[in-house]
Amino acid sequence: MNFKAVLLASALSGALFSVGANAAELTVGFSQIGSESGWRAAETTVSKAEAKKRNVNLKIADAQQKQENQIKAIRSFIAQGVDAIFLAPVVATGWDSVLKEAKEASIPVVLLDRDIDPSGKELYLTAVTSDSVHEGKVAGEWLVKTAAGKPCNVVELQGTVGASVATNRKKGFEDGIAGASNVKIVRSQTGDFTRAKGKEVMESFIKAEGGGKTICAVYAHNDDMMVGAIQAMKEAGLKPGTDILTVSIDAVPDIFKAMAAGEANATVELTPNMAGPAFDAVMAFKAKGTVPPKWIQTESKLYTQADNPMAVYESKKDLGY
Amino acid sequence: MTSSISAPAALGRLLPVLATTLVFIAGFLVCASIYPNFASMRVVMNLLTDNAFLGIVAVGMTFVIISGGIDLSVGSVIGFTTVFLALAIERWGVPPLVAFAMILLICAAFGAGMGAVIQYFDLPPFIVTLAGMFLARGLSFLLSTQSIPINAELYSHLSDYALRFGAGARLTVPAMIMLAVVASGMVLLHLTRFGANVYALGGSRTATALMGVNVNRSTVLIYTLSSALAGLSGIVFSLYTSSGYSLSAVGVELDAIAAVVIGGTLLSGGYGFVFGSFVGVLIQGLIQTYISFDGTLSSWWAKIATGLLLFAFIAFQQLTLHIAGRSGRRPRLATAGAAQS
Numbered sequence: 001m002n003f004k005a006v007l008l009a010s011a012l013s014g015a016l017f018s019v020g021a022n023a024a025e026l027t028v029g030f031s032q033i034g035s036e037s038g039w040r041a042a043e044t045t046v047s048k049a050e051a052k053k054r055n056v057n058l059k060i061a062d063a064q065q066k067q068e069n070q071i072k073a074i075r076s077f078i079a080q081g082v083d084a085i086f087l088a089p090v091v092a093t094g095w096d097s098v099l100k101e102a103k104e105a106s107i108p109v110v111l112l113d114r115d116i117d118p119s120g121k122e123l124y125l126t127a128v129t130s131d132s133v134h135e136g137k138v139a140g141e142w143l144v145k146t147a148a149g150k151p152c153n154v155v156e157l158q159g160t161v162g163a164s165v166a167t168n169r170k171k172g173f174e175d176g177i178a179g180a181s182n183v184k185i186v187r188s189q190t191g192d193f194t195r196a197k198g199k200e201v202m203e204s205f206i207k208a209e210g211g212g213k214t215i216c217a218v219y220a221h222n223d224d225m226m227v228g229a230i231q232a233m234k235e236a237g238l239k240p241g242t243d244i245l246t247v248s249i250d251a252v253p254d255i256f257k258a259m260a261a262g263e264a265n266a267t268v269e270l271t272p273n274m275a276g277p278a279f280d281a282v283m284a285f286k287a288k289g290t291v292p293p294k295w296i297q298t299e300s301k302l303y304t305q306a307d308n309p310m311a312v313y314e315s316k317k318d319l320g321y
Numbered sequence: 322m323t324s325s326i327s328a329p330a331a332l333g334r335l336l337p338v339l340a341t342t343l344v345f346i347a348g349f350l351v352c353a354s355i356y357p358n359f360a361s362m363r364v365v366m367n368l369l370t371d372n373a374f375l376g377i378v379a380v381g382m383t384f385v386i387i388s389g390g391i392d393l394s395v396g397s398v399i400g401f402t403t404v405f406l407a408l409a410i411e412r413w414g415v416p417p418l419v420a421f422a423m424i425l426l427i428c429a430a431f432g433a434g435m436g437a438v439i440q441y442f443d444l445p446p447f448i449v450t451l452a453g454m455f456l457a458r459g460l461s462f463l464l465s466t467q468s469i470p471i472n473a474e475l476y477s478h479l480s481d482y483a484l485r486f487g488a489g490a491r492l493t494v495p496a497m498i499m500l501a502v503v504a505s506g507m508v509l510l511h512l513t514r515f516g517a518n519v520y521a522l523g524g525s526r527t528a529t530a531l532m533g534v535n536v537n538r539s540t541v542l543i544y545t546l547s548s549a550l551a552g553l554s555g556i557v558f559s560l561y562t563s564s565g566y567s568l569s570a571v572g573v574e575l576d577a578i579a580a581v582v583i584g585g586t587l588l589s590g591g592y593g594f595v596f597g598s599f600v601g602v603l604i605q606g607l608i609q610t611y612i613s614f615d616g617t618l619s620s621w622w623a624k625i626a627t628g629l630l631l632f633a634f635i636a637f638q639q640l641t642l643h644i645a646g647r648s649g650r651r652p653r654l655a656t657a658g659a660a661q662s
Binding site: 075081091096100105 | 356358359361363364370371374468469470477480481489558561562563564566569570571606609610612613614615616617619621
């Protein structure tokens with residue numbers, strides 16, 4: 001993996017730097033979107049922890065989902081003369097003029113979690129994001145491996161229609177199972193990323209598939225829908241995790257609880273640690289002028305029941321999910 | 322504007338505005354003493370640029386509130402304006418300046434419509450402009466739910482253009498437009514017949530009509546002005562972000578009302594100053610800047626601080642009213658009475 005190598009390299013150089021120059025404290029301003037989801041809250045918590053680990057003074061401005069607040073925050077970070085700015089953009093467009101100001105002040109900007117409109121490519125140092133197509137692919141490949149050649153009918157719980165994450169996770173999963181003719185998606189419907197909707201749609205899938213007997217696996221675009229689907233399977237007298245395999249994405253704490261209870265099989269992590277690689281890239285850039293690649297892809301780690309889910313649950317439960 | 326009034330009376334009339342200004346200056350000094358980089362032209366210029374759209378609608382809101390009304394539609398009108406401009410310029414190929422003229426006319430007509438409904442059907446402004454708020458926000462979602470970038474050349478020229486003072490301090494086009502609107506608003510409110518009518522309407526509609534003022538025309542004009550300024554604010558907002566988005570400026574109407582009240586304008590009408598609203602906007606901006614300089618406080622403290630300030634200023638107003646009431650004066654002449662006692 002090309003990206004992983006780069007990631008590792010930048011992490012290493014960052015680590016070397018932070019050991020060598022502990023006293024040189026770096027100040028980073030982080031314009032966060034808000035706290036609209038558990039994942040977002042966890043991202044904020046993890047960013048603070050990662051900053052502390054590296055002796056970085058992190059200033060966080062919560063934009064309450066408003067772009068104007070993010071622009072204001074970036075302007076006051078520039079006025080404060082911070083060493084770097086992290087931006088999790090609420091929308092893709094409209095950043096040119098404020099990012100130009102940052103560039104003029106020679107303050108590197110790192111995008112976290114989301115990209116901005118292409119016209120601004122030269123306006124930021126790098127973007128640390130996950131690849132949602134890749135996430136879906138990891139989930140699909142796990143299922144192909146687990147089905148081990150046996151025929152397997154999959155039902156899919158999609159995210160919100162039109163959301164790019166949902167489109168990408170669907171595409172990635174299809175790519176992942178493309179080589180295996182035994183694994184087939186038989187039903188696919190939106191569960192809107194919510195528990196309630198996930199449960200409701202799963203109930204209708206179970207009814208449509210002869211009480212669930214013909215379903216071999218469930219793939220959900222996020223863990224929340226899967227938690228709902230697990231509930232539906234249990235209520236229908238099925239054993240999720242044994243009768244029906246489950247694989248979903250995000251790695252929120254609750255899915256680990258289900259995995260520990262044997263009711264879920266696998267989840268692909270959307271890591272809340274976007275800031276860690278960003279700090280490393282900025283530190284390497286500041287120390288040695290190392291220019292990172294325009295895109296740093298975060299790892300989409302697969303967790304299964306073999307990964308001590310209870311321990312992962314314990315480590316994640318206080319992050320704010 | 323105070324030339325015809327004796328000095329102590331003028332001082333009394335200006336007391337709330339003076340209080341607001343003092344709060345702003347004190348706040349700024351406190352921030353400057355905590356953060357070394359705070360007391361810079363850059364921060365002052367940022368305050369003007371970042372709050373330009375709010376400042377412009379706050380001027381319109383001042384007229385509306387002094388006349389005894391309220392306009393809840395302005396935030397949605399800003400949102401609608403940004404989406405309209407983005408579509409007109411990017412999809413329909415309208416030249417930006419023509420699009421500006423079109424949207425200002427549309428907004429003015431929208432405001433005139435609301436003013437007419439309020440006046441001729443004798444409906445509460447709260448309900449009529451609430452309907453306007455839903456209408457404008459709904460329309461902008463109908464046009465587009467996506468954020469649309471505006472790539473027109475004029476936009477990059479305008480958003481890059483700025484008068485520079487020293488290290489990074491720039492007076493941008495949005496800031497210039499806001500300052501111009503504040504200045505013209507002061508002239509219009511304090512030095513013209515229309516402005517005098519606005520004050521009179523806030524005192525008493527019936528009395529104003531009896532005085533021979535065309536109440537119908539004035540009311541329609543006040544809401545036309547407010548919506549047209551909201552349209553201008555939308556233009557500034559679209560310059561600020563170089564894009565149009567139907568979710569932009571949600572809740573700005575409430576920020577504007579807060580700025581107007583913090584600026585010393587009576588919500589019941591009849592009393593207030595454009596300059597006060599301008600300082601009210603700056604105070605809100607100052608609180609936000611403080612919070613991002615601090616970097617550890619939740620940004621929701623900005624709302625809490627604004628709430629507390631609002632409360633303090635309303636209490637202050639009631640107090641001056643009370644003192645005026647005891648000296649046998651009519652409430653809306655409160656501060657003049659306070660000055661004489």
